Amino acid sequence: MLPYRFGNSRFIPHNRYKTHxxxxxxxTMMKVMVTMVMVTRMVMSRNVLMMVSDDAGLxxxxxxxxxxxxxxxxxxxxxxxxxxxAFTSVSSCSPSRSAILTGLPTHQNGMYGLHQGxxxxxxxxxxxxxxxxxxxxxxxxxxxxxKHVGPDSVYPFDFxxxxxxxxxxxxxxxITRIRQLVRQFLDTNNTRPFFLYVGFHDPHRCxxxxxxxxxxxxxxxxxxxxxxxxxxxxxxxxxxAQVVVPYFVQDTPAAREDxxxxxxxxxRLDQGVGLMxxxxxxxxxxxxxxxxxxxxxxxxxxxxxxxxxxxGLVEPLLVSSPQHSxxxxxxxxxxxxxxxxxxxxxxxxxxxxxxxxxxxxxxxAVLTGKSLLPYLDHGQPDAGDPKPSLDVSKxxxxxxxxxxxxxxxxxxxxxxxDLHEVTMYYPMRAIRTPSYKLIHNLNYKMPxxxxxxxxxxxxxxxxxxxxxxxxxxxxxxxxxxxxxxDEWELYDLHFDPDEKFNVAHKGRYQDVLGELRARLWAWxxxxxxxxxxxxxxxxxxxxxxxxxxxxxxxxxxx
Ligand SMILES: *[C@@H]1O[C@H](CO)[C@@H](O)[C@H](O)[C@H]1NC(C)=O
Ligand SMILES: *[C@@H]1O[C@H](CO)[C@@H](O)[C@H](O)[C@H]1NC(C)=O
Ligand SMILES: *[C@@H]1O[C@H](CO)[C@@H](O)[C@H](O)[C@H]1NC(C)=O
Ligand SMILES: *[C@@H]1O[C@H](CO)[C@@H](O)[C@H](O)[C@H]1NC(C)=O
Ligand SMILES: *[C@@H]1O[C@H](CO)[C@@H](O)[C@H](O)[C@H]1NC(C)=O
Ligand SMILES: *[C@@H]1O[C@H](CO)[C@@H](O)[C@H](O)[C@H]1NC(C)=O
Ligand SMILES: *[C@@H]1O[C@H](CO)[C@@H](O)[C@H](O)[C@H]1NC(C)=O
Ligand SMILES: [Ca+2]
Numbered sequence: 001m002l003p004y005r006f007g008n009s010r011f012i013p014h015n016r017y018k019t020h021x022x023x024x025x026x027x028t029m030m031k032v033m034v035t036m037v038m039v040t041r042m043v044m045s046r047n048v049l050m051m052v053s054d055d056a057g058l059x060x061x062x063x064x065x066x067x068x069x070x071x072x073x074x075x076x077x078x079x080x081x082x083x084x085x086a087f088t089s090v091s092s093c094s095p096s097r098s099a100i101l102t103g104l105p106t107h108q109n110g111m112y113g114l115h116q117g118x119x120x121x122x123x124x125x126x127x128x129x130x131x132x133x134x135x136x137x138x139x140x141x142x143x144x145x146x147k148h149v150g151p152d153s154v155y156p157f158d159f160x161x162x163x164x165x166x167x168x169x170x171x172x173x174x175i176t177r178i179r180q181l182v183r184q185f186l187d188t189n190n191t192r193p194f195f196l197y198v199g200f201h202d203p204h205r206c207x208x209x210x211x212x213x214x215x216x217x218x219x220x221x222x223x224x225x226x227x228x229x230x231x232x233x234x235x236x237x238x239x240x241a242q243v244v245v246p247y248f249v250q251d252t253p254a255a256r257e258d259x260x261x262x263x264x265x266x267x268r269l270d271q272g273v274g275l276m277x278x279x280x281x282x283x284x285x286x287x288x289x290x291x292x293x294x295x296x297x298x299x300x301x302x303x304x305x306x307x308x309x310x311x312g313l314v315e316p317l318l319v320s321s322p323q324h325s326x327x328x329x330x331x332x333x334x335x336x337x338x339x340x341x342x343x344x345x346x347x348x349x350x351x352x353x354x355x356x357x358x359x360x361x362x363x364x365a366v367l368t369g370k371s372l373l374p375y376l377d378h379g380q381p382d383a384g385d386p387k388p389s390l391d392v393s394k395x396x397x398x399x400x401x402x403x404x405x406x407x408x409x410x411x412x413x414x415x416x417x418d419l420h421e422v423t424m425y426y427p428m429r430a431i432r433t434p435s436y437k438l439i440h441n442l443n444y445k446m447p448x449x450x451x452x453x454x455x456x457x458x459x460x461x462x463x464x465x466x467x468x469x470x471x472x473x474x475x476x477x478x479x480x481x482x483x484x485x486d487e488w489e490l491y492d493l494h495f496d497p498d499e500k501f502n503v504a505h506k507g508r509y510q511d512v513l514g515e516l517r518a519r520l521w522a523w524x525x526x527x528x529x530x531x532x533x534x535x536x537x538x539x540x541x542x543x544x545x546x547x548x549x550x551x552x553x554x555x556x557x558x
Contacts, residue, residue, distance in 0.1 A: 051273060062077035080293075081321075083331070095417070101130050146162065186285065252466075292345075298311050339368060416529065443535070
C-alpha cells in the first residue's frame, strides 16, 4: 500500500482545489501518516500522462498476443488495471481523439470526420475539452505528437509540439525526439499539476503517404541507408509465418506480411511507451501520476478502422493509478468506453465538468461516460481471456431472452460514426452490451466506403485482387457483404463473438432488438444527435418544435 493512499479517493489531498475546511481535515489525517516526506510531495501534485497510439490494437501480452514483443507495454500492464472490454466511441482518428478529449461523442462535439487537409472537420466553437477545463483549474497542459483535432480554441495546450508545428514523423514516430520533448515539458515547471498527452503516430500505416519507409513506416529510423536512425529504437522484425492472423483478416501471404510490418512498428511504439515511463520516473512523478494508455481506433485491417464491428471498436486500455497498487496487473471486464476517459481524468484531478451548453441548446452538455477510478478497486485476477465469455448456456440464454428486463440491466457502451474522409459519408450508431451488439447503418443503401490509406494497403489490395480474379479468399466475409450491410445488424456475442450472423430479423430476438433500439435512441437523444430520426424521418427541433422535438415521416419506405 502506498503511504499516501487514504482508501477513499475523495480524500486525496490537493490544496489547490480544496476548501479551507477540507484542507484542515486532510492535514489532520496526514498527521497520522507515518511517511510524511512522501505525503508532502503528493500534496503538491496529482498529474496525468495520457498516451494515445494511432490505430494500435491488442497486439500485446496483456491481451493474449505472445508473438508481438511489447515488453514495455507489458511492464505498464503490470502496474495497471487492464480493461479487457474497452471500446472507442468511433473508429476514426480525429473523431475518436475529439471524443477522448471532450467526453462527448462525435455527433455532439461536431468533429464528424478527419481534421486534416480537405476533410477539415472541427469541433463546435463552444465545446469544452479536457485541456481547457483543467487549465482553468490551474493544471499545466502539454501535447507531444499527433493532435489531429481543432479548432485550437477548443483544444488549447500550454506546451504543444504537434504535426501543426513540426513533422509528424519527428513528433509522432521518432521516439528519441518525443522523449526529448517530454523531458522538456517535465523539466519546465514541476510544481504545478500537469496533464500531458502524448500522441504516438505509430503504428499507423504510411504506405499511402511515405511508401519509401514501408507499409507501416517500419523502416523509418532503422539505420538502413536512407532511413536515418532513431537512437532509442531497437527494431524487432518478424517472420510473416509467425504472426497471429486475427479472425477478421484473411490468412494469405500478403496479409501476413502486412501484419509483420505492423508488429515491427509496434516495437517502436512499445519502446516509446517505455521511454515515457522512464522520463516520468526520472522526473520523480511515477508515484503521483495517473497513466492511461489506449489507442484511438481499431487496426487498419478489414472490419477494423472505420467500422463499428468489434475489430474497429475494441481498444487496449491500461489505467495505472499509484493510488491503486493493490489492483496492479489485474484485469477488469467492465465495459469501458473512451467516453469514460474525460470523467476519469476530471475525477483524478478533482476538477468538475463545467455547466455550459453547445449550439444554443437549452440543456447543459452532460457527459454520458463514467469515471473508471472506482473500477480500479474491483479488478479480477487475470483470466487470460480478453474475449467476452460469460459462460451462458443456450438454455440459460433462452430464459434470458424472455426476460428483457435483465437485458435492460446490462451495462452498455455506445458508438457513433458519421464520416472518416469527407467523401466517406456512412453514418452508423451502435450499442454494445456484454451479450449483444446492435448497429444501425443509416446509409445502408450505399456501399460501405473505403479510405485512401486502407485502399492501397496490401491486405485490401489482396482482397480486391482475389475477388476480381475469383481466386480463393480465406476471409470471414465476401467483398460484397462487406460493402452492402443491413440497416440493422444485431449480433449475439455469446454464440457469435465474431459478428458473423445478423439475427436482427430472427423472431426470437425481437425483444432484444426492441430493447437495444430504445436504449440507443435514448442515448442519441440525450447527446443531441442530429441523425436521431434517420433514415425514414426528419428531425424538427426548432421553431414550433423547439420544446418538443419530433421525427416527421418522409414516406420514403425506410
Ligand atoms: C513509489 O512508491 C513505492 C511504494 O511506496 C516505493 O517503493 C517507490 O520507491 C516509490 N517510487 C518513487 C519513484 O518514488
Ligand atoms: C511555475 O508555476 C507556478 C505556479 O503557476 C508559477 O507561479 C511559476 O511562474 C512557474 N514557473 C515557471 C518557470 O514557469
Ligand atoms: C530522431 O530524433 C533525433 C533527435 O532529435 C535525431 O538525432 C535523429 O536524427 C532523428 N531520426 C530521424 C530518423 O529523423
Ligand atoms: C487482484 O488480484 C489478486 C489475485 O491475483 C487478488 O488477490 C486481489 O484482490 C485483486 N485486487 C483487486 C483490487 O481486485
Ligand atoms: C447550469 O446553469 C444553468 C443556467 O445558468 C442553471 O439554470 C442550472 O441550474 C445550472 N446547473 C447546475 C447543475 O449548476
Ligand atoms: C494486386 O494486383 C495488382 C495488379 O495486378 C498488383 O500490382 C499487386 O501487386 C497485387 N497486390 C496484392 C497485394 O496482391
Ligand atoms: C429527449 O431529450 C430531451 C432533451 O434532453 C428530453 O427532454 C426528452 O425527455 C428526451 N426524450 C426521451 C424520449 O428520452
Ligand atoms: Ca487513428
